[in-house]
Amino acid sequence: xxxxxxxxxxxxxxxxxxxxxxxxxxxxxxxxxxxxxxxxxxxxxxxxxxxxxxxxxxxxxxxxxxxxxxxxxxxxxxxxxxxxxxxxxxxxxxxxxxxxxxxxxxxxxxxxxxxxxxxxxxxxxxxxxxxxxxxxxxxxxxxxxxxxxxxxxxxxxxxxxxxxxxxxxxxxxxxxxxxxxxxxxxxxxxxxxxxxxxxxxxxxxxxxxxxxxxxxxxxxxxxxxxxxxxxxxxxxxxxxxxxxxxxxxxxxxxxxxxxxxxxxxxxxxxxxxxxxxxxxxxxxxxxxxxxxxxxxxxxxxxxxxxxxxxxxxxxxxxxxxxxxxxxxxxxxxxxxxxxxxxxxxxxx
Amino acid sequence: xxxxxxxxxxxxxxxxxxxxxxxxxxxxxxxxxxxxxxxxxxxxxxxxxxxxxxxxxxxxxxxxxxxxxxxxxxxxxxxxxxxxxxxxxxxxxxxxxxxxxxxxxxxxxxxxxx
Numbered sequence: 362x363x364x365x366x367x368x369x370x371x372x373x374x375x376x377x378x379x380x381x382x383x384x385x386x387x388x389x390x391x392x393x394x395x396x397x398x399x400x401x402x403x404x405x406x407x408x409x410x411x412x413x414x415x416x417x418x419x420x421x422x423x424x425x426x427x428x429x430x431x432x433x434x435x436x437x438x439x440x441x442x443x444x445x446x447x448x449x450x451x452x453x454x455x456x457x458x459x460x461x462x463x464x465x466x467x468x469x470x471x472x473x474x475x476x477x478x479x480x481x482x483x484x485x486x487x488x489x490x491x492x493x494x495x496x497x498x499x500x501x502x503x504x505x506x507x508x509x510x511x512x513x514x515x516x517x518x519x520x521x522x523x524x525x526x527x528x529x530x531x532x533x534x535x536x537x538x539x540x541x542x543x544x545x546x547x548x549x550x551x552x553x554x555x556x557x558x559x560x561x562x563x564x565x566x567x568x569x570x571x572x573x574x575x576x577x578x579x580x581x582x583x584x585x586x587x588x589x590x591x592x593x594x595x596x597x598x599x600x601x602x603x604x605x606x607x608x609x610x611x612x613x614x615x616x617x618x619x620x621x622x623x624x625x626x627x628x629x630x631x632x633x634x635x636x637x638x639x640x641x642x643x644x645x646x647x648x649x650x651x652x653x654x655x656x657x658x659x660x661x662x663x664x665x666x667x668x669x670x671x672x673x674x675x676x677x678x679x680x681x682x683x684x685x686x687x688x689x690x691x692x693x694x695x696x697x698x699x700x701x702x703x704x705x706x707x708x709x
Numbered sequence: 710x711x712x713x714x715x716x717x718x719x720x721x722x723x724x725x726x727x728x729x730x731x732x733x734x735x736x737x738x739x740x741x742x743x744x745x746x747x748x749x750x751x752x753x754x755x756x757x758x759x760x761x762x763x764x765x766x767x768x769x770x771x772x773x774x775x776x777x778x779x780x781x782x783x784x785x786x787x788x789x790x791x792x793x794x795x796x797x798x799x800x801x802x803x804x805x806x807x808x809x810x811x812x813x814x815x816x817x818x819x820x821x822x823x
Contacts, residue, residue, distance in 0.1 A: 425799060427769075432799035475804075480760075482793045482806050547762050547805040549754065554803075561798050693800050 416704030464496035521581035529572020556649035575605030595619025612645030656692030
């Protein structure tokens with residue numbers, strides 16, 4: 362069930378990560394330990410005021426997989442997705458902050474699928490194009506339950522919680538559910554079937570939808586710990602989905618990521634750190650018209666390096682790549698070749 | 710130990726090796742044939758006032774042509790026509806094809822290649 366490819370960290374996953382990047386506004390002072398302390402302190406949001414961050418995530422979904430094994434269709438689908446997150450935020454105190462995640466999504470895609478009709482034979486069609494849309498905006502709060510920072514060590518634990526609002530377009534989901542309804546009307550009552558049984562595409566329509574029309578819960582926990590030059594960061598994220606457009610409900614998602622790292626450069630003007638970041642991602646199956654689809658959902662592992670840079674007292678940046686190790690996807694889906702992510706934050 | 714003996718015999722007796730390879734190929738061919746199901750129209754059901762639905766399953770990596778003809782036998786200008794074609798897909802699937810009844814009778818068949 363596992364293959365060499367894995368699945369995406371999608372727009373919804375990235376909402377928390379973008380909010381977390383707000384913590385990267387760093388500062389650097391005179392000595393090595395001071396520089397470490399300054400950067401770590403910045404990660405723990407140890408100051409109040411406005412922060413603005415921009416994060417970018419690029420994922421090419423160009424690997425078709427059937428039940429976890431790579432396949433080679435004649436005319437393969439693809440989706441190249443780029444999401445830019447604009448995240449203004451405000452820390453009311455070192456312990457409590459709010460941020461607004463505004464995703465702008467660009468998609469370039471090609472997909473071949475079957476379109477059913479009530480009155481005529483189905484038709485194979487191929488569509489190709491690009492879209493640029495506003496995604497679902499999320500409001501996320503942060504509360505630091507532990508904030509201990511000294512020159513030699515530091516521990517910061519943040520609790521995160523928020524809501525994703527239905528601001529993105531959902532015409533694609535509506536159309537997909539309509540196709541499900543037509544397909545189901547053809548079946549004798551009680552016939553076992555998949556609600557996405559009408560689709561033969563590796564890129565389903567709901568994957569092209571910038572929004573879901575649902576109010577979803579976002580929960581997270583972050584742990585940042587440091588000892589001298591060394592650190593261990595980890596994140597726990599959970600996305601609780603509710604029914605949205607045409608009763609389509611995305612599956613709940615759990616993401617756990619993190620790993621050890623070290624500061625490579627410690628200068629008065631800047632710090633640079635490198636982290637080995639592993640990610641576990643489990644996405645439940647989606648529900649269409651109250652039925653679970655076995656052509657959605659996956660469990661995936663990623664591994665990759667992540668660089669974090671702080672310059673002066675206001676600017677920080679980070680960049681990384683997640684390389685797929687394994688994926689167990691359900692049914693036929695396109696999965697990512699890799700995940701690129703980068704961003705910067707400015708603390709006012 | 711058994712493996713060593715077999716390998717020794719295959720190397721020593723090329724004729725035996727050839728026969729063993731031939732036998733293996735035959736077994737493999739039989740297994741592959743067994744997994745590729747024959748094309749079958751599962752069922753045809755009335756739909757609405759003047760339509761029928763034709764159901765059939767498909768295997769991976771094969772082309773299916775659902776064809777119809779209004780009278781038999783075929784030939785002399787009376788040929789089978791394609792109603793719906795399924796190009797090779799990476800996995801098995803199920804298709805339902807609605808067809809409008811415009812004649813008193815219609816016959817269907819499913820062609821598959823390869």
